[in-house]
Amino acid sequence: AQTVTxxxxxxxxxxxxxxxxxxxxxxxxxxxxxxxxxxxxxxxMILVIRQEAYKQQNATENRFSVNFQKAAKSFSxxxxxxxxxxxxxxxxxxxxxxxxxxxxxxxxxxxxGTRLQVTL
Amino acid sequence: xxKVTQSSRYLVKRTGEKVFLECVQDMDHENMFWYRQDxxxxxxxxxxxxxxKMKEKGDIPEGYSVSREKKERFSLILESASTNQxxxxxxxxxxxxxxxxxxxxxxxxxxxxxxx
Numbered sequence: 001a002q003t004v005t006x007x008x009x010x011x012x013x014x015x016x017x018x019x020x021x022x023x024x025x026x027x028x029x030x031x032x033x034x035x036x037x038x039x040x041x042x043x044x045m046i047l048v049i050r051q052e053a054y055k056q057q058n059a060t061e062n063r064f065s066v067n068f069q070k071a072a073k074s075f076s077x078x079x080x081x082x083x084x085x086x087x088x089x090x091x092x093x094x095x096x097x098x099x100x101x102x103x104x105x106x107x108x109x110x111x112x113g114t115r116l117q118v119t120l
Numbered sequence: 121x122x123k124v125t126q127s128s129r130y131l132v133k134r135t136g137e138k139v140f141l142e143c144v145q146d147m148d149h150e151n152m153f154w155y156r157q158d159x160x161x162x163x164x165x166x167x168x169x170x171x172x173k174m175k176e177k178g179d180i181p182e183g184y185s186v187s188r189e190k191k192e193r194f195s196l197i198l199e200s201a202s203t204n205q206x207x208x209x210x211x212x213x214x215x216x217x218x219x220x221x222x223x224x225x226x227x228x229x230x231x232x233x234x235x236x
Contacts, residue, residue: 009160033223044124045210045227091162095223106151106170106214107178108225112162 002027002094006111013082014119020067021077021114023092029053031097034068034075035108039089048090051075053097082118089113123147124228126211132234139198141231143211150216152194153225154178154186157208169194201235208232 003026013019025034036048051059051068058066063083067076079086092111127142143152151170155163155178165178167186175186183205187195194213198205209232212225 004162006162035223037227044229045212047224050223106216107165107168108153108163109165110155110163112160 002029002096002109004092004094004109004111006092006114008114009112010115010117012117012119013079015082015084017082018078018080019082019116021079021090021092021116023075023077023111025073025075025092025094027073027094027096029096033095033097034066035093035095036064036066036075036077037091037093037110038086039091039113040085040087045091049077079116084118084120087116087118089115124211124213124226126209126228126231128231129229130232130234132236133198133201134236135202137198137201137235139201139233139235141196141198141209141211141233143194143196143213143228144192145194145211145213145226146192147213147215147226148191149213149226150191151214151225152188153212153214154184154194154196155210155212156180157210157230163210166196201233203235206233206235 005024032053034051038048039045049061063080065078091113093108124145153168154166157163169175169188185197210230211228214225
């Protein structure tokens, strides 16, 4: 079974600053995906960024980037130039890479989340 | 844009009642999921379905059942609601690409259920 750990329940950052959210995971799988999801207050969860484990290059999406360390099983999210709209719960998640009709291959395992507050 | 809708944003039920939570997606996704979200515990998978009439237990299926009679609709059923089922319930859907499982799940707005 996979586990995902987010050790920072809450974080705060000033607008325009950079913040890094930590995530570690445990798995015996070699092929998998990692995700960061964002859940703004009273709004729907949306995907921020994803990383395929077989890719060595770290994923980036505009102001969001990851530091993927496969050997260390670490997957941190860096938010640059933080904006007030980045205030949200952030969840790290793990998914095995597999074949559709096995059913279990599409499951996500989530961490407990980090509540990020961006302040003026 | 993918749209996942849930029948209620807020729901209050009494202990012992049968509760139905409905989820509908409009993108012809094969996979649908039900999670519950609790503070400090993150999201935990209750049940999921990868095809019509197909379902599999997630990590915490006890006290719940599901139904998927049509591809776009996935229902979560609490046969006899209890106070420990007070929670936020999130529905999600995803598609697959050929023989490879897809990676992005699209979430509904959630239903906050209170059982008194």
